[in-house]
Amino acid sequence: MIAKDRQSHWENVYTTKSEAEVSWFQETPALSCDLLNFVGATRTSSIIDIGGGASRLVDSLVAQGYENVTVLDLSEAALAAAKARIGDKKDQVTWIVCDVTIWEPVATYDVWHDRAAFHFLTDPADQTAYIARLRLALRPGGHAIIGTFALNGPEKCSGLPVIRYSAESLGKTLGPGFVLVDERINEHLTPWGAMQKFQFSTFRFTP
Numbered sequence: 001m002i003a004k005d006r007q008s009h010w011e012n013v014y015t016t017k018s019e020a021e022v023s024w025f026q027e028t029p030a031l032s033c034d035l036l037n038f039v040g041a042t043r044t045s046s047i048i049d050i051g052g053g054a055s056r057l058v059d060s061l062v063a064q065g066y067e068n069v070t071v072l073d074l075s076e077a078a079l080a081a082a083k084a085r086i087g088d089k090k091d092q093v094t095w096i097v098c099d100v101t102i103w104e105p106v107a108t109y110d111v112w113h114d115r116a117a118f119h120f121l122t123d124p125a126d127q128t129a130y131i132a133r134l135r136l137a138l139r140p141g142g143h144a145i146i147g148t149f150a151l152n153g154p155e156k157c158s159g160l161p162v163i164r165y166s167a168e169s170l171g172k173t174l175g176p177g178f179v180l181v182d183e184r185i186n187e188h189l190t191p192w193g194a195m196q197k198f199q200f201s202t203f204r205f206t207p
């Protein structure tokens with residue numbers, strides 16, 4: 001899928017569906033918060049949520065006092081929904097509207113968090129482009145927390161095909177320099193009660 005088609009797909013999703021109508025909606029991003037604690041993130045750590053969409057992770061981070069939070073998504077409508085929800089606190093967050101595969105990072109981050117964005121990149125060239133950005137934007141010693149559908153998770157999301165991963169296959173795809181420090185299966189319940197198996201894999205970046 002080319003970047004332009006991807007963007008119009010997701011803009012369409014976020015302009016036509018409410019939170020409760022998207023399968024990935026979570027009231028509380030508990031596992032992501034646990035994993036941020038696990039990697040030792042502090043209130044001053046720089047954290048980027050890749051493909052953060054309209055997720056409530058940003059609400060939770062800002063409420064907990066995290067001071068250096070960035071949300072990147074290719075959908076302007078998704079970020080607008082998150083900004084509207086958190087109100088004045090939106091000014092405490094850096095918002096980037098961009099396709100991660102063409103993004104040019106200008107800062108480095110202590111933590112790269114991605115829940116359900118990387119798995120949409122089915123084309124090896126897009127995966128390579130994502131990983132190049134990950135390597136540029138994550139500081140040595142920093143952590144990547146990546147949630148994808150698990151090997152026995154759904155084959156599609158939002159009508160798009162995904163690649164399902166184990167921690168091992170994701171590590172292989174990311175390539176050298178990413179040391180697996182944690183892996184867990186997460187059973188996500190969609191707003192309509194269907195269970196989806198996610199794989200959350202956390203890597204320490206040691207280039």
Ligand SMILES: C[S@@+](CC[C@H](N)C(=O)[O-])C[C@H]1O[C@@H](n2cnc3c(N)ncnc32)[C@H](O)[C@@H]1O
Pocket residue numbers: 006010024025026050051052053054055056072073074075078098099100101114115116117120157
């Ligand atoms: C399934 S949603 C997950 C949203 C959010 N991470 C969450 O957990 O609620 C996937 C998100 O990834 C974004 N996305 C998909 N491909 C992307 C890309 N190449 N670059 C940036 N964002 C992307 C979509 O716009 C969408 O917000």
